[in-house]
Amino acid sequence: MPRKSKIPVLEMCARFKKCASACVGDVLDRDYKMGDQFLSMGIKPILPHMHVSGPAFTVYGARDPRTEEEHPRGKFAEFGMFKAMYPGCVVVQNSESERHTGQWGEMMSYVAKQHGAHGVVIDGGSRDYEGLVRIPDWPVFVRYTSGIESYPRFRAVDMQVPITMSGTLTAYVRINPGDLVVGDADGVIIVPQEIAEEVLIKTEAMEVKEENTRRDLAAGVSIEEVYLRYGRL
Numbered sequence: 001m002p003r004k005s006k007i008p009v010l011e012m013c014a015r016f017k018k019c020a021s022a023c024v025g026d027v028l029d030r031d032y033k034m035g036d037q038f039l040s041m042g043i044k045p046i047l048p049h050m051h052v053s054g055p056a057f058t059v060y061g062a063r064d065p066r067t068e069e070e071h072p073r074g075k076f077a078e079f080g081m082f083k084a085m086y087p088g089c090v091v092v093q094n095s096e097s098e099r100h101t102g103q104w105g106e107m108m109s110y111v112a113k114q115h116g117a118h119g120v121v122i123d124g125g126s127r128d129y130e131g132l133v134r135i136p137d138w139p140v141f142v143r144y145t146s147g148i149e150s151y152p153r154f155r156a157v158d159m160q161v162p163i164t165m166s167g168t169l170t171a172y173v174r175i176n177p178g179d180l181v182v183g184d185a186d187g188v189i190i191v192p193q194e195i196a197e198e199v200l201i202k203t204e205a206m207e208v209k210e211e212n213t214r215r216d217l218a219a220g221v222s223i224e225e226v227y228l229r230y231g232r233l
Helices: 009-017 021-032 074-084 106-114 193-218 223-230
Strands: 052-063 090-094 120-122 140-142 154-159 163-166 172-175 180-184 187-191
Touching: 009 052, 009 180, 009 193, 021 180, 021 187, 021 193, 052 163, 074 106, 074 154, 090 163, 180 193, 187 193, 193 223
Parallel strands: 052 090, 090 120, 120 140
Antiparallel strands: 052 154, 052 180, 163 172, 180 187
16 A cells, blocks of 8 residues: 555555656656656556556566466465455566566456556557457556467466666666556656645646646647746646
8 A cells, every 4th residue: 555645555556546647757857857657668557548656556567487286376376466455556567587478357347446456558468459448447558469378388476566667768677566657649657646735736836837838829829828837837
């Protein structure tokens, strides 16, 4: 679970979902010198209009050829991963060690959604594309789609632990359980939970300026005047 803040988790999810990842990135870059929080630009929504936001439910995955008999399920036994999920969370899985299989799919998505998850971000692949796009309000962000079954080639080996995923301006981005995940067609950015609330408030203020700028430019106001009014373009 994310750390407690004055803003309830589900409210924070809904408000971040209205924010552009670019604006979140601008706030982190300008005010916190954390412009390297974008995940790899290779991780994209399977449909361009998809937006995702919520605290990270982290899953650590690895290339693994062992069968179920050779590798006890541990905390994943009896669907333990899904039972550990909570309302508003976003499943974030590092799958970069395996680049051919679909490590997430349609049925897993239905179960995750039943347990409160608001979407999934995979540094790897998904399968069941046609089924995934039919799930209402279910954003999926991946590198590729594949019909190849992940078992026994890949497995989730731990959950709710710090993980890393491929970055854009840095090799890897660290993601702690509960860090805020914000994603759209421009990319996926990670907001450390310790500053998530203030980043949200600052981003919303920036979004107001963006909307006013958009409105004035569309109305024909000169670029010089718009810049004087809002200080950004």
